[in-house]
Amino acid sequence: MKTSIQYHDETSYDRHRMSGHYLDWPNQPAVFKAYPGIDPVLLPKDVELPDASFWSVLSGQGGGVMNREMDLEELSRIFLLCYTLTAKARHPEGDFYFRSAASAGALYPTEIYIASNGVKGLKDGLYHFAPQHHGLVLLREQPVTTPLSAITGKPDTGAPVVSFILTAIYFRSAWKYRARAYRYNLLDTGHVIENLASALKALNVSFDLTYDFDDQGINHLLGVDETREVALAVVQVEGAGAAPAVLSEPLRPVSPQLVMASRVSQKEVDYPVIRDFHEAGMGKSGPTAPLPEMTNHLGLGRPAWQKIGEPSAGIEVMGYPEALLRRRSKRNFIKKRVTKPCMDAFLKALCAKDHPGGTDRSSYEECLSVGFLAANVEGMDPGFYLVDPAKSFVGKVKPGAFTETMTSICLDQAWLAYAGVHFLFMANLDILDRVHGPRGYRYAMMVAGRLGQRLYVAATALGLGCCGIGALYDGEAAELLGLDDSSRLLYLVAAGTVKKA
Numbered sequence: 137m138k139t140s141i142q143y144h145d146e147t148s149y150d151r152h153r154m155s156g157h158y159l160d161w162p163n164q165p166a167v168f169k170a171y172p173g174i175d176p177v178l179l180p181k182d183v184e185l186p187d188a189s190f191w192s193v194l195s196g197q198g199g200g201v202m203n204r205e206m207d208l209e210e211l212s213r214i215f216l217l218c219y220t221l222t223a224k225a226r227h228p229e230g231d232f233y234f235r236s237a238a239s240a241g242a243l244y245p246t247e248i249y250i251a252s253n254g255v256k257g258l259k260d261g262l263y264h265f266a267p268q269h270h271g272l273v274l275l276r277e278q279p280v281t282t283p284l285s286a287i288t289g290k291p292d293t294g295a296p297v298v299s300f301i302l303t304a305i306y307f308r309s310a311w312k313y314r315a316r317a318y319r320y321n322l323l324d325t326g327h328v329i330e331n332l333a334s335a336l337k338a339l340n341v342s343f344d345l346t347y348d349f350d351d352q353g354i355n356h357l358l359g360v361d362e363t364r365e366v367a368l369a370v371v372q373v374e375g376a377g378a379a380p381a382v383l384s385e386p387l388r389p390v391s392p393q394l395v396m397a398s399r400v401s402q403k404e405v406d407y408p409v410i411r412d413f414h415e416a417g418m419g420k421s422g423p424t425a426p427l428p429e430m431t432n433h434l435g436l437g438r439p440a441w442q443k444i445g446e447p448s449a450g451i452e453v454m455g456y457p458e459a460l461l462r463r464r465s466k467r468n469f470i471k472k473r474v475t476k477p478c479m480d481a482f483l484k485a486l487c488a489k490d491h492p493g494g495t496d497r498s499s500y501e502e503c504l505s506v507g508f509l510a511a512n513v514e515g516m517d518p519g520f521y522l523v524d525p526a527k528s529f530v531g532k533v534k535p536g537a538f539t540e541t542m543t544s545i546c547l548d549q550a551w552l553a554y555a556g557v558h559f560l561f562m563a564n565l566d567i568l569d570r571v572h573g574p575r576g577y578r579y580a581m582m583v584a585g586r587l588g589q590r591l592y593v594a595a596t597a598l599g600l601g602c603c604g605i606g607a608l609y610d611g612e613a614a615e616l617l618g619l620d621d622s623s624r625l626l627y628l629v630a631a632g633t634v635k636k637a
């Protein structure tokens with residue numbers, strides 16, 4: 137059975153062993169799933185979005201209300217804040233749309249489905265969200281909340297009025313990134329999860345998020361072809377929807393056409409490395425032991441911790457949702473300092489709790505360590521720093537101007553040298569494997585994606601720029617940071633002042 141560290145190392149980039157790969161443009165994957173012959177239920181687009189600062193949304197100030205009623209307008213707001221089309225690029229072969237969540241190579245592997253249970257104006261059933269129509273495609277007319285609760289192991293008393301199921305289609309990313317693509321499937325899905333969680337917080341809706349479920353059960357329920365598309369996360373809105381209908385008959389198999397919709401190109405290449413590793417993580421029953429504090433197990437010295445400053449009121453130049461809808465990857469960094477209030481705001485964003493009103497870090501968040509390379513930050517010497525999100529602490533591991541070398545490690549994407557800070561997401565994969573099995577890799581990568589998206593929106597709200605970086609020489613990055621043999625840098629997100637935000 138493949139371990140996280142094996143998958144990660146097999147898909148590492150090495151400066152001296154990069155094999156050439158040409159992109160098969162005629163067989164580029166479709167970015168939207170197609171269900172011919174089924175008209176989507178269109179969601180109203182002209183709805184008012186919540187007006188709040190990004191920091192009030194992150195802290196979940198409302199606390200989250202259970203037993204919320206849900207109608208098409210509310211559902212529309214959630215999707216507009218989560219995975220909507222936000223920008224258009226004109227190409228000779230047709231318009232291309234960017235979305236509110238960042239995605240490696242703009243390949244958008246993530247799909248969203250909902251199980252509705254008492255949403256006003258919507259029949260109970262299973263739907264696929266079609267961003268190109270801002271609509272919902274009905275896949276199962278049967279109510280599916282009861283079987284979904286059985287699959288996620290969540291009791292269906294206080295039935296969720298709506299459950300969101302997020303999947304990834306392997307080949308969308310693998311077309312470009314080959315076997316390494318599973319990393320991007322997970323990171324990209326984390327970006328979308330963060331948008332969904334923020335939307336629910338902004339609307340003051342209480343929710344439960346899980347990355348654990350019976351994989352085959354859920355893939356079957358969705359009617360996807362699980363050799364191509366797999367469920368990664370379930371977000372259930374808590375509270376009493378209608379008492380879930382008891383199924384009068386077992387779940388019907390979906391039509392072969394629906395299963396075929398997971399196919400996104402005429403000529404797909406199968407990467408068994410991805411399938412085998414995903415399948416190795418199936419059927420996990422729970423952690424085998426408590427997860428030790430990840431930050432103490434990266435092979436780094438203990439920093440002298442300091443409390444992170446409180447972000448000053450009113451530093452954001454725009455609120456949420458404007459920041460979310462205007463978020464784009466920015467690479468036009470200039471060598472201008474990131475001010476202390478902005479840096480404190482970034483760090484506070486990384487420390488925000490997973491759930492409104494929550495006090496502890498979730499067991500998923502504990503799978504990841506957070507740090508950064510400061511290059512040009514007010515009040516901070518250049519160096520490698522760690523963050524302790526549970527205690528809101530920051531501490532310097534070692535001084536030094538590391539971002540130039542890191543830029544070279546990130547496949548010489550030269551503009552990275554101008555960013556004020558490189559945020560780092562790391563994990564000891566050996567510990568993850570021992571405690572969670574190969575499924576632990578999913579947790580760490582999706583949490584890294586969530587935090588990446590959070591930094592993007594924070595940067596936009598602060599009038600700064602941000603860009604996720606998945607392309608790096610993995611061994612060199614671990615060496616520069618001084619990580620031990622079992623620890624790896626999973627994702628890097630650059631942020632700083634840009635020429636035009």
Ligand SMILES: Cc1cc2nc3c(=O)[nH]c(=O)nc-3n(C[C@H](O)[C@H](O)[C@H](O)COP(=O)(O)O)c2cc1C
Pocket residue numbers: 234235237238239240241242320323324327463464465466467549603604605606607
């Ligand atoms: C996981 C991940 C990895 C990425 N890696 C890189 C990278 O190595 N270099 C880069 O220039 N952009 C990178 N990006 C940014 C994407 O190219 C960008 O999100 C995508 O083109 C969509 O554009 P937008 O973010 O402006 O909406 C990455 C984004 C994500 C989410």
